Amino acid sequence: MNYFLTLLGTLTIMFPVLASPVEAISFKVGDSEGWHSPGIDKPETFTLWTARKTFHVMDILWFEYKNDSVLVVDKWGYYHCDTTKPSSVFNDGNTTLVLDNPGKFYFISGDPQHCEEGQRLFVNVLPLPSNADSPAPSPVTSISGSSVVSVTVVSMLVSIAISALAI
Ligand SMILES: *[C@@H]1O[C@H](CO)[C@@H](O)[C@H](O)[C@H]1NC(C)=O
Numbered sequence: 430m431n432y433f434l435t436l437l438g439t440l441t442i443m444f445p446v447l448a449s450p451v452e453a454i455s456f457k458v459g460d461s462e463g464w465h466s467p468g469i470d471k472p473e474t475f476t477l478w479t480a481r482k483t484f485h486v487m488d489i490l491w492f493e494y495k496n497d498s499v500l501v502v503d504k505w506g507y508y509h510c511d512t513t514k515p516s517s518v519f520n521d522g523n524t525t526l527v528l529d530n531p532g533k534f535y536f537i538s539g540d541p542q543h544c545e546e547g548q549r550l551f552v553n554v555l556p557l558p559s560n561a562d563s564p565a566p567s568p569v570t571s572i573s574g575s576s577v578v579s580v581t582v583v584s585m586l587v588s589i590a591i592s593a594l595a596i
């Protein structure tokens with residue numbers, strides 16, 4: 430028990446973000462409409478959706494969709510609706526992704542026509558303000574293994590804890 434408490438204290442010191450999970454925000458992409466093709470008359474739908482939002486590391490994107498998919502792509506893939514070289518593909522209809530690194534993340538529908546109609550998303554993920562003086566970079570390795578985009582599933586939180594134990 431004492432060991433556990435000590436461990437918990439250590440984790441709290443090393444990873445203040447875990448001690449204040451309220452900072453992570455879960456965003457449902459497209460709000461109640463979900464992840465869908467906006468149709469040819471509203472191609473700006475997802476650009477407008479991100480316009481007044483700020484994304485930080487450890488925030489969560491939640492995609493809900495039917496007969497569709499979420500592809501994590503690079504900038505070129507985003508602008509050209511290129512579905513041929515995604516770094517990750519999700520088609521379970523209910524995909525939750527942790528934005529585990531700062532930087533630019535690009536998502537498109539696996540249906541190129543949907544993408545061209547505006548079903549594509551770009552988010553710029555900012556570092557956590559409270560992380561300013563902590564020793565970056567994080568020891569977490571992305572499951573996707575991609576150096577361009579690093580988005581992983583919620584279980585990443587568990588990996589962070591495990592990484593902490595290994596230090
Ligand atoms: C999904 O696709 C199936 C088969 O093409 C179709 O019957 C169904 O209506 C579609 N559902 C939605 C929500 O588009």
Ligand SMILES: *[C@@H]1O[C@H](CO)[C@@H](O)[C@H](O)[C@H]1NC(C)=O
Nearest residue numbers: 491492493494522523524525
């Ligand atoms: C998707 O997952 C969330 C959280 O696990 C749940 O609240 C929601 O009902 C799910 N949606 C669908 C369509 O299964």
